[in-house]
Amino acid sequence: MGETPIIRLEDVVFEYDGDRVLDNINLSIKDKEFVTLLGPSGCGKTTMLRIIGGFMNAKSGNVYFDGKECSNIPPNKRNINTVFQRYALFPHLNVFDNVAFGLKIKMLPADEIKKRVSKMLEMVNLKGFEKRRVNHLSGGQQQRVAIARALVNYPRVLLLDEPLGALDLKLRKEMQLELKEIQKNLNITFIYVTHDQEEALTMSDTVVVMKDGVIQQVGTPQDIYNEPQNAFVADFIGESNIIDAVMVKDFLVRFQGHDFVCVDKGFAPMQPVDVVIRPEDIKISPSIKGMIDGVVESVVFKGVHYEISVNCGGFTYIVHSTMSQEVGNAVGLSFDPCDIHIMTRLFPDDKTVVEGEVVGENTIEFCGFSFERENLNLSEGERVLLTIYPEDISVVSEDIADSKAYLESLVYKGRHNELIVWMAERQWLIHSQLDEQVATDIGIKFNFDNIKITPLTAKEVAEVEE
Amino acid sequence: MKNKALAIPHIVWSIVFIVVPLCFVLYFAFTADDGSFTLSWFLEAGRFAGVFARSLKLALIATVICLVVGYPMAYIISRTSWITQKTLIMLIMLPMWMNFLLRTYAWMTLLEKNGIINNILEALGIFNLLGITEPLKMINTEGAIIIGMVYNFLPFMIIPLYNIMVKIDNSLIEASRDLGCNGFNVFRRVLLPLSVPGIINGITMVFVPAASTFVISQKLGGAKNMLIGDLIDIYFMGGEPNFHIGSVLSLILMLIILICMAFMKQSDEEVML
Numbered sequence: 001m002g003e004t005p006i007i008r009l010e011d012v013v014f015e016y017d018g019d020r021v022l023d024n025i026n027l028s029i030k031d032k033e034f035v036t037l038l039g040p041s042g043c044g045k046t047t048m049l050r051i052i053g054g055f056m057n058a059k060s061g062n063v064y065f066d067g068k069e070c071s072n073i074p075p076n077k078r079n080i081n082t083v084f085q086r087y088a089l090f091p092h093l094n095v096f097d098n099v100a101f102g103l104k105i106k107m108l109p110a111d112e113i114k115k116r117v118s119k120m121l122e123m124v125n126l127k128g129f130e131k132r133r134v135n136h137l138s139g140g141q142q143q144r145v146a147i148a149r150a151l152v153n154y155p156r157v158l159l160l161d162e163p164l165g166a167l168d169l170k171l172r173k174e175m176q177l178e179l180k181e182i183q184k185n186l187n188i189t190f191i192y193v194t195h196d197q198e199e200a201l202t203m204s205d206t207v208v209v210m211k212d213g214v215i216q217q218v219g220t221p222q223d224i225y226n227e228p229q230n231a232f233v234a235d236f237i238g239e240s241n242i243i244d245a246v247m248v249k250d251f252l253v254r255f256q257g258h259d260f261v262c263v264d265k266g267f268a269p270m271q272p273v274d275v276v277i278r279p280e281d282i283k284i285s286p287s288i289k290g291m292i293d294g295v296v297e298s299v300v301f302k303g304v305h306y307e308i309s310v311n312c313g314g315f316t317y318i319v320h321s322t323m324s325q326e327v328g329n330a331v332g333l334s335f336d337p338c339d340i341h342i343m344t345r346l347f348p349d350d351k352t353v354v355e356g357e358v359v360g361e362n363t364i365e366f367c368g369f370s371f372e373r374e375n376l377n378l379s380e381g382e383r384v385l386l387t388i389y390p391e392d393i394s395v396v397s398e399d400i401a402d403s404k405a406y407l408e409s410l411v412y413k414g415r416h417n418e419l420i421v422w423m424a425e426r427q428w429l430i431h432s433q434l435d436e437q438v439a440t441d442i443g444i445k446f447n448f449d450n451i452k453i454t455p456l457t458a459k460e461v462a463e464v465e466e
Numbered sequence: 467m468k469n470k471a472l473a474i475p476h477i478v479w480s481i482v483f484i485v486v487p488l489c490f491v492l493y494f495a496f497t498a499d500d501g502s503f504t505l506s507w508f509l510e511a512g513r514f515a516g517v518f519a520r521s522l523k524l525a526l527i528a529t530v531i532c533l534v535v536g537y538p539m540a541y542i543i544s545r546t547s548w549i550t551q552k553t554l555i556m557l558i559m560l561p562m563w564m565n566f567l568l569r570t571y572a573w574m575t576l577l578e579k580n581g582i583i584n585n586i587l588e589a590l591g592i593f594n595l596l597g598i599t600e601p602l603k604m605i606n607t608e609g610a611i612i613i614g615m616v617y618n619f620l621p622f623m624i625i626p627l628y629n630i631m632v633k634i635d636n637s638l639i640e641a642s643r644d645l646g647c648n649g650f651n652v653f654r655r656v657l658l659p660l661s662v663p664g665i666i667n668g669i670t671m672v673f674v675p676a677a678s679t680f681v682i683s684q685k686l687g688g689a690k691n692m693l694i695g696d697l698i699d700i701y702f703m704g705g706e707p708n709f710h711i712g713s714v715l716s717l718i719l720m721l722i723i724l725i726c727m728a729f730m731k732q733s734d735e736e737v738m739l
Contacts, residue, residue, distance in 0.1 A: 055640055075643040082644045088637035092659045101655070102645035153645065 004067040006031040006157060006189050007052055012061035014047055014213075021047045023213040025061070029191065029206075031156075034183050036192045036200040039210035040236070042439030045193045046085075046161055048210075052191065053082050053159050066156070081150035082159040086166065087142045089134040095121070095145055096130035102153040120148040123182065140171045151182070157189040164199065176202050197237045201225065209233050212408050212439065230343045231418075234276040235411045241282070241317050242413050244350065245275040245342075253342060256292055256313060264342035272350050274343045279320040281339035284308060286325065290332020292317070296325045315414040346409055347420050347429045352388045354426070355456075357381065364453065367424035369402060371448035378455060385460075387452040390431040394445050395419070401443025410438050494713035507714045514697055514715065521694040522722070524608060525676035528615035532623040532672045533665065535616070540627035540664070541657070544634070555628065558621050566618065570685045573614050577604040577686065606688030614682040615672075622671035630664030631657075666730045674723055694719050 005028035014022040022044045029035050037045040050056040051063060054075035063071050070078065081102070089098050096117055097104075103113045121127055124144035129137070134145060143163060150158055160179075164172045180203045183190045194200055200207050201221040209216045209224060209232075217229040228234035231242045245255035250265035255275055267273060284290075294312030301307075305320040310331060317333060325331060356366030358378045363370055366386055378384065398404060405421035405428065412418075419430040421444065428444075436442050498504040543554045561569060576582050584601040587593055593601075604610055634657065642656045680695030687693070694715060701712030 053644065055643070075640070076646045076648055080644075082641070084637045084641055086635075086637065088635065088641040090638060090641070090656060090660075101642070105646040105651055105655070149645070 005029055005064075006066055007191070008064040008067075009048070009052075010062040010064070012048075012051065012058045012063065014044070014051065014056065015059050016047075021213050022051075022058070025213075025215060027208060027215060027218070029189060031189055032187050034180065034190045034192065034203055034205045035208060036194060036204040036206070037208050037210060038194060038197060038200040038236075039216075040195055040438055042212075043210040044213040045195075045210050049082075049159050049161055049191060049193050052157075053080055054078050079155055080157045080159060081153050081155040082161065083143075083146050083150050083163045085161045085163070087146040089142055089145055089149070091133075091135055093134070094130065095126065095132050095134060095137070098134055098145055099149045099152050101149060106153075116152050117148075120152040123151075124148045124178075139166050140175070143167065143175065147179075147182070151186065155188065157191060158183075160190060160192045162193055162195070164194075172199070179203060201237070209236065211236075228276060228341065228343065230346055231274040231276065231411045231413075232346055232409050234274075234341070234343070239279050239318060239320075241277045241279065242411055243275045243277070243315070244413060244418075245273050247271045247273050247342065253340060256315060258291065260291065260340060261337045262340040262342055263338050264340075267342070267344075272345055272348075274345050276341040276343060277317075277335055277339055279307070279318045280305070281335055282317065282319045283334050284310070284319045284321050284323075284325060285332050285334070286329055287332060290334045292333045294331060294333060296327050296329045296331055299324055299327060317414065346411070347418075347427060349429070351390060352393075352428045354386050354388065356384045356386045356453075358384065367426070369446065371446070371451070373448075373453065376453075378453075383456045385454045385456055387454070388428070388446070389450065389452075390418070390429045392447040392450045393428060393430045394447070395430065395432045395434055395436060396443045396445045398441075398443035400445065402445050403443075404441045405444045407436055407438050407440055407442050410436060491713045491716055494709045495717050497710070499710075507710045511711055511714045511718065514694070517692055517694055517697055518718070518722075520608070520691070521677050521719075524611050524615065524693070525673050528612050528619065528676045529623075529669055529673045531612070531616050532620050533668065536620055536623035536627055536668065537661075537665075540624050540631050543624075543628055544631035545636070551628075551632070555625070558624055561617075562621055567681060569618060570614055570681055573610070573617065574605060574685055577610050577613070579603070579605065581605070605686060606691065608687070608691055610686040611683050611691060611693070614686045615676045615679065618682065619672040619676055622675070623668040626667035626671060627661060627664040630661050630667075634660050662733075666733070670727060670730060673726065677723060678719055 007027075007029040009025050009027045012022055012025040013020065025044075025048060027048075037048060039045050047056065051058050054070070054073060057071060062069055065073075065078065065080070075082075090101065093101065099117045099120055100113050103116060108116075117130075118127070121129065124147055126141065126144050126148065129141070129145075134142060137145065143166075146163070163179075164175050167175060176199055179190070179192075192200075192203065201224070204221055206218065207221055207224045208218050211232050217224060217233050219227075224233065224237055228237060228240075234240040234242060243255045245253050247264075247267040247270070248254050248259060249269055250267075251262060253260050253262045253264075253273065253275060292312045294310040294317065297309040297311045297316065299306050299308050301324075302320075305322055306324045308319045308321055308325055310317045310319055310333060312333065319333065354366050356364045358376065358380055359365045359370065360380060362372050362374060362376045364373065364376070364384060364386070403423055405423035408420045408422050408427070410417050410419050416431040416433055417435065419432055419436065421428050421430060421442065423444070430444065495507060496503055496505070498506070543551055546554070574581070578584070579601050581604075583604065588601070593599070638656055638660070639652055642652045647655060678695045680693060680699045683691060683693040683696055684699075698712050698715050698719070701708050701715065
C-alpha cells in the first residue's frame with residue numbers, strides 16, 4: 001500500500017433527470033483493500049459503483065484506474081468484474097458455463113478454463129454443481145455462482161452491489177465472513193455497496209459513508225463508529241443519542257441546562273453543535289447522583305444487553321446496560337468527558353433565517369411564498385429578515401402542503417426528529433415527530449403567524465447583497 | 467368438473483368447425499367422384515409442385531426479411547422506457563386495425579405501372595437521369611408478393627420477439643459486458659440464445675400465413691405468380707370447382723406446415739435444455 005491508488009475518483013459529478021446524484025466525489029481506493037460504500041437508499045452509492053464499473057459515465061470529473069484515466073474505457077476492457085444485485089446469472093447456461101463465460105470470451109484453452117472454473121467452484125463450495133441449471137439453485141448458491149463467475153477472471157477489482165441483500169439473516173452473516181476470507185486469500189480490491197451498517201463494519205478495511213451524493217466520512221470501521229464526523233454518520237452507524245448543544249468554550253459544552261467538560265476544542269464560542277453519546281457509554285445508577293437525572297421509561301431485553309429509555313426532562317436517552325432497571329424508577333446518568341462527541345451541525349444554525357421583501361401593505365414575500373401580517377408598519381419594497389423556527393414548519397401530506405421539499409436528512413434528537421429539507425435553492429430546518437423516508441419529496445406547511453420579522457437596515461441590505 | 471363444463475362451448479365449436487371440416491377434406495382427398503377410395507388426386511396434384519415450391523420460397527424469403535428487420539426493431543423497443551415501448555408497439559399494431567384487403571390494394575396503387583412510385587420517380591427526373599425509358603415493372607412480380615407479405619406480417623414477427631426481449635433483464639447484458647463481451651458477443655452469447663423462443667414464435671406466425679396466403683398473390687402477383695393458396699381458392703370457389711384436388715392441396719400444405727412447426731418446436735426444446 002502507499003503507492004498509487006487502484007481507483008481514484010476526481011470531482012465526479014453525476015446527474016439524472018436534472019437531479020444531482022453524485023456531487024463532486026473525490027475518493028481514493030487503495031489496492032487490495034476491502035472498501036464499503038455505505039449509505040441509505042438514494043445516496044448515490046450504486047451510481048458510484050456503476051461509474052467505476054464503466055456502466056455509466058460521469059457528467060464531469062475523472063476516474064482513474066491504476067493511475068490511468070479510464071472514463072472512456074468500456075466495461076469489457078476494464079480489469080474489473082461485478083457481482084450484480086440480483087446475481088444476473090445467464091439462465092440459458094448451466095453453472096459451469098456461467099462461471100466459464102468470461103474465460104470463453106477470452107478464448108482461453110479448454111483445459112485451462114476447466115481447471116480455473118473447478119478451482120473457483122471449489123472455493124465457493126459449489127463443487128459437483130457444474131451441470132446444474134442456475135435457476136434450480138437456491139439464492140445463496142446463485143450468489144456463490146455469481147461471485148465465482150466474477151472472480152474466475154482474476155480481476156484487480158471486484159465490485160459488489162448489495163450482493164447479500166436477498167439472503168436471509170443467517171446466510172448473510174455466513175457469506176459476510178466468507179467474502180472477507182475470499183478477499184484476504186485472493187489479495188485483490190473489493191468495493192462493496194450496502195445500506196447495512198453492520199455489514200459494513202464487519203467486513204471492511206475502509207468505510208465510505210455517503211448521503212445525498214456527498215461523502216460524509218471515510219475511515220476505518222473503528223473511526224467511523226467511535227469518531228463519527230457528524231450527526232448523520234452517528235445516527236446511521238449504530239445507535240446513538242444525539243443532542244442539540246452549545247459549545248460554551250473550548251473543552252466545555254452545554255446541553256440540557258448543564259455545562260459538561262469534554263475533550264473537543266476549536267469551535268467558536270457559543271456555537272451550536274451536535275453532541276453524540278453512544279448508548280453503551282452511558283452509566284446508569286438507580287440513586288440520584290448522575291450528571292443528568294431522569295426516570296426509566298421502558299426496558300427492552302436485547303440478548304447481550306438491556307436497552308433502557310430514560311426520560312430526562314422531556315428528552316429520551318437510550319442506554320445500553322447489562323443490568324436491568326425498574327420502569328418508573330428515578331435514575332442518574334453519567335458519562336466520561338471522552339465519550340461526549342462534539343460535531344458540527346448538519347444545519348449550521350438552530351433555526352432557518354431567510355430574506356424577504358415587503359410587497360404590499362401587510363404582505364411579505366420570501367422564496368416564492370407570501371403571507372400577511374397585521375400592523376406590519378413597513379413600507380413596500382423594504383427588505384426584512386425572517387426567522388423561521390423549526391417547530392413552525394410542519395410535514396403534511398402533499399395535497400394540503402404549501403410546497404414540496406426534498407428531504408435530505410432525518411436524525412432523531414431525543415424528543416423530535418430533526419429534518420433538513422431542500423427547497424427554493426436552500427436548506428430548511430424542521431422539527432417533527434414523524435418518521436419520513438429520506439431522499440424523497442415531502443409536503444411542508446409554514447406556520448406563518450410565528451415567523452419573526454426583523455427589518456434590515458440599509459447597511460445590512462448592502463452586506464446581504466454582497 | 468366445473469372447470470370441464472366451461473370447456474364445452476369450445477369443444478363443440480372445435481368439433482363443428484374444425485374436426486368435421488377436416489373430415490370432409492380427408493374424405494374428398496381420398497375418394498373418387500363415385501365415392502370409391504383412390505390416390506389418383508395426389509398424382510394429379512403433382513402438377514403443382516412448382517407452385518408449392520414458389521409458395522414456400524416466397525414465404526421463406528418474406529420470413530427471413532421480417533426477422534432481419536424485426537429483430538433489431540424489437541430489441542430497440544424493448545430497451546426504451548415503458549411509455550415509449552407502449553407507444554411504439556401501438557404504432558406497429560396500428561396498420562392491423564385497417565382491413566387486410568385494403569392494405570393490399572394500397573400496395574397495388576403504389577406499385578402499378580402508372581402507380582405512385584413510378585410517377586414520383588418520373589416526376590423527380592430519376593428515370594431520365596438513369597436513362598430508363600419505361601416505367602419500372604413492380605406489380606405482378608415475385609418481389610411485389612414478398613413486399614406485400616413483409617408489410618402485412620412484420621408485426622407478427624416483432625410482437626413475439628418484443629415479448630421475449632422485454633423479459634431479458636438489462637443486468638444480463640451488463641453482466642456479459644462486464645465479463646468481456648463486445649457488442650457482437652453480447653448478441654451471440656446472451657441475446658440470441660435467450661430470444662430463441664421469440665424467434666421461433668415469430669417465424670411460425672409469419673411463415674404459416676405467408677405460405678398459405680392468396681389475397682396478396684392475387685392482388686400483387688398476377689396470374690403467373692400463383693401461390694398454393696390461389697390454387698386452393700380456385701379449386702373450391704372457381705368456375706369449375708374440383709373439391710378433390712382442392713382437398714389434396716390443402717392436405718399437402720397442412721402437412722408441410724406441420725412438419726415445419728414440429729421441426730421448429732424441437733429446436734426450441736433443444737435450446738431450452
